[in-house]
Amino acid sequence: MVPFKPPEYKLKAFNCPHCGSFSRQEWDSVSYWDESQKDVVSSKDYDLARCVHCSEYSFWHRKRMVYPYSGTAPLPNPDLPDDIKVDYEEARSIVSLSPRGAAALLRLVIQKLCKCLGEKGESTNTDIANLVKKGLPGKVQKSLDIVRVVGNNAVHPGQFDLKDNAEVAGRLFGLVNLIAEVLITQPKHVDELYESLPESQKEAIRKRDSQA
Numbered sequence: 001m002v003p004f005k006p007p008e009y010k011l012k013a014f015n016c017p018h019c020g021s022f023s024r025q026e027w028d029s030v031s032y033w034d035e036s037q038k039d040v041v042s043s044k045d046y047d048l049a050r051c052v053h054c055s056e057y058s059f060w061h062r063k064r065m066v067y068p069y070s071g072t073a074p075l076p077n078p079d080l081p082d083d084i085k086v087d088y089e090e091a092r093s094i095v096s097l098s099p100r101g102a103a104a105l106l107r108l109v110i111q112k113l114c115k116c117l118g119e120k121g122e123s124t125n126t127d128i129a130n131l132v133k134k135g136l137p138g139k140v141q142k143s144l145d146i147v148r149v150v151g152n153n154a155v156h157p158g159q160f161d162l163k164d165n166a167e168v169a170g171r172l173f174g175l176v177n178l179i180a181e182v183l184i185t186q187p188k189h190v191d192e193l194y195e196s197l198p199e200s201q202k203e204a205i206r207k208r209d210s211q212a
Contacts, residue, residue, distance in 0.1 A: 004074040004174065009047075009063040016051040016058075017068050020075040023053035030059075069096045072166070073173045077180035079188060084112050088176060091169070099166040106172035113176060117183055136182050140175065 005014045005022060013024045030046035047060040059067040073095050076088040087109045095102035107124070115121035119130055132138050194202070 006072050006170070007049075007058060007065050009060060009065075015074065016054060016056065017065070017072070018051060018056035018058075019054035021051070021053040023051050025049040025051060025058075065096070069093060072096055073102075073170065074177060077177045077185060079184045080113070080176075080180050081116055084109055084116065087112070088173075091173070095166065095169050095173075099169045102169045103172055106169065106176060109176050110172070110179070113179055117179075131179065131183065134183065136179060140178060 005011075007014045007017055010027060011025065013022060015022050016025075027047060027049050030043045030048060045062050047063075049058045049060070050056070051058075058065055065072065073092045076085050076092075080088065087105055091102040091105040091109065094105075110124055111121045111127075114124065114127035114131065117131060117134075119127035121127065128136070128141055132141060197205075
């Protein structure tokens with residue numbers, strides 16, 4: 001999975017908040033007409049960055065991105081189920097304004113994703129442990145520990161944790177996409193490659209497997 005570089009003030013390249021591509025950014029200050037001075041004046045508080053890939057702009061106020069709101073989080077894995085993707089996008093839309101709200105939504109997303117993958121959806125800790133046995137990297141369990149989703153102080157899906165912040169929400173976004181990448185996208189690609197084989201080769205494989 002390609003690492004996500006969130007937008008950062010005056011950074012020359014980051015993942016565009018509009019198209020999601022890692023792209024070079026062209027920075028410029030915002031100018032306006034000052035009627036009192038009868039002249040064009042450059043603002044000291046506002047800046048904008050243009051994505052070279054899609055040509056869309058992000059707007060910044062005092063070194064903080066104020067548009068678009070959702071740009072500080074990665075786009076959802078396109079293979080996520082539609083109903084889960086809706087919740088993920090809602091979390092993206094509020095993460096800049098309410099990291100705790102986004103984190104609460106993402107816990108629901110993880111719960112729903114685990115159920116979609118055949119788990120009970122009752123305990124995130126137990127579900128992830130079972131998914132690790134199915135091929136999910138063991139470090140995902142450590143990721144959950146880091147964001148304090150498991151353990152004696154576990155926060156249940158959909159509940160607020162007063163300790164949640166933008167960093168915790170960012171880890172949860174990454175966790176959702178990692179689970180989807182390993183357990184949905186990669187198996188899908190393998191199936192597509194297998195189906196592209198000539199029928200004669202697939203028949204030979206089936207015959208081999210039946211004799212094993």
